[in-house]
Amino acid sequence: MNATTKKNLDWSKLGFNYLKTDYRFCAQWRDGQWSKGELVTDPMMTLHEGSPVLHYAQTCFEGLKAQTAPDGRILLFRPELNEIRMRETAERLLMPPVPTELFMHGIEEAIRANLAWVPPYGSGASLYIRPLLIGVGENMGLRPAPEYDFRVIVCPVGPYYKSGGLSAISLAVIDIDRAAPLGTGAYKVGANYAGGLLATRKAQALGAYEALYLDPKERKYLEEAGSANIVLATKDKRFLTPKSPSILPSVTRRSIVTLAEKELGYKIEERPIDFLAEYPNIAEMGATGTAAVLSPIGKILIDQKWYPIGENPDQPGPIMIDLYNRLTQLQKGEREDPYQWTKAVQLD
Ligand code: PLP
Ligand code: COI
Numbered sequence: 001m002n003a004t005t006k007k008n009l010d011w012s013k014l015g016f017n018y019l020k021t022d023y024r025f026c027a028q029w030r031d032g033q034w035s036k037g038e039l040v041t042d043p044m045m046t047l048h049e050g051s052p053v054l055h056y057a058q059t060c061f062e063g064l065k066a067q068t069a070p071d072g073r074i075l076l077f078r079p080e081l082n083e084i085r086m087r088e089t090a091e092r093l094l095m096p097p098v099p100t101e102l103f104m105h106g107i108e109e110a111i112r113a114n115l116a117w118v119p120p121y122g123s124g125a126s127l128y129i130r131p132l133l134i135g136v137g138e139n140m141g142l143r144p145a146p147e148y149d150f151r152v153i154v155c156p157v158g159p160y161y162k163s164g165g166l167s168a169i170s171l172a173v174i175d176i177d178r179a180a181p182l183g184t185g186a187y188k189v190g191a192n193y194a195g196g197l198l199a200t201r202k203a204q205a206l207g208a209y210e211a212l213y214l215d216p217k218e219r220k221y222l223e224e225a226g227s228a229n230i231v232l233a234t235k236d237k238r239f240l241t242p243k244s245p246s247i248l249p250s251v252t253r254r255s256i257v258t259l260a261e262k263e264l265g266y267k268i269e270e271r272p273i274d275f276l277a278e279y280p281n282i283a284e285m286g287a288t289g290t291a292a293v294l295s296p297i298g299k300i301l302i303d304q305k306w307y308p309i310g311e312n313p314d315q316p317g318p319i320m321i322d323l324y325n326r327l328t329q330l331q332k333g334e335r336e337d338p339y340q341w342t343k344a345v346q347l348d
Pocket of ligand 1: 063224225226227228229248249250251252253288289290291
């Protein structure tokens, strides 16, 4: 068996879980410099007990996917946007940004070293890529870490939500905010997610898949879901998405908005969205994210009342199905990419 012989996995049954693959890419920032990085086999990390990542959550990450195209190429989707977002997040946390070339090299190396784990074309699965940057080293006071570790983990994944594939999800507004108006909501910092665990638990206890956050200032306008941005198609052919300084700039949402505008002729409005005021005019809603892809939203719980969305809250509607197909066909290289969003990994 050579390194590219695919693992004997039931690809179509994969969920969104950690699966140990053969290699991960690691680089270190020591004495003010990034190392050139290397592939390692050990999934365990040894950290100093004083590491700021452990005490003060000086950590950020990214998430992107690679897919196998019909012609065997392995395609990344807009990785440069993940690189920019990780750089901006690192700067927000006073971490040394991973240089662009090192970020891209780390991703491509981790993929090349784990070709056997890249789901084959048509399997329905993708290779999820998780770049991680953490502050490490001896420390006690509240200050930036003396050293940093960058790591790229990859693992094959299936659908994020347990509903699987393209099926409707539900969201619940609960009594927790994800971010403060001038906080870290727009950045992919680990602490945002630790703070959201209870929100997800509460939303799930109410029968929803995950939490839907409102703006933290007035608790009136839509923000985003725990792991995805929100888009909304109206009955009069407008396409709305929340504008807020405290939501994560989703790569998937930006792509879906472009497809809705350029390919379906929607008028785009990025602005504060008062869900209850907008509700009578909502045709369909969706949650966008690398893990979530475009998950149609079937119903929303607010103040103990479920609001069904679209014709049938249990089924994806035609607009979200159309956009999902357009997006995923691009990501899988099944159609021409006029936007130049996909980037083939150099395989030799
Ligand atoms: N919002 C949050 C809070 C997320 O964690 C994610 C996932 O990365 C997204 C939105 C979607 O962003 P993207 O489409 O870049 O994956
Ligand atoms: C992603 O979609 O890449 C994310 O990082 C969301 C995460 C909660 C799985």
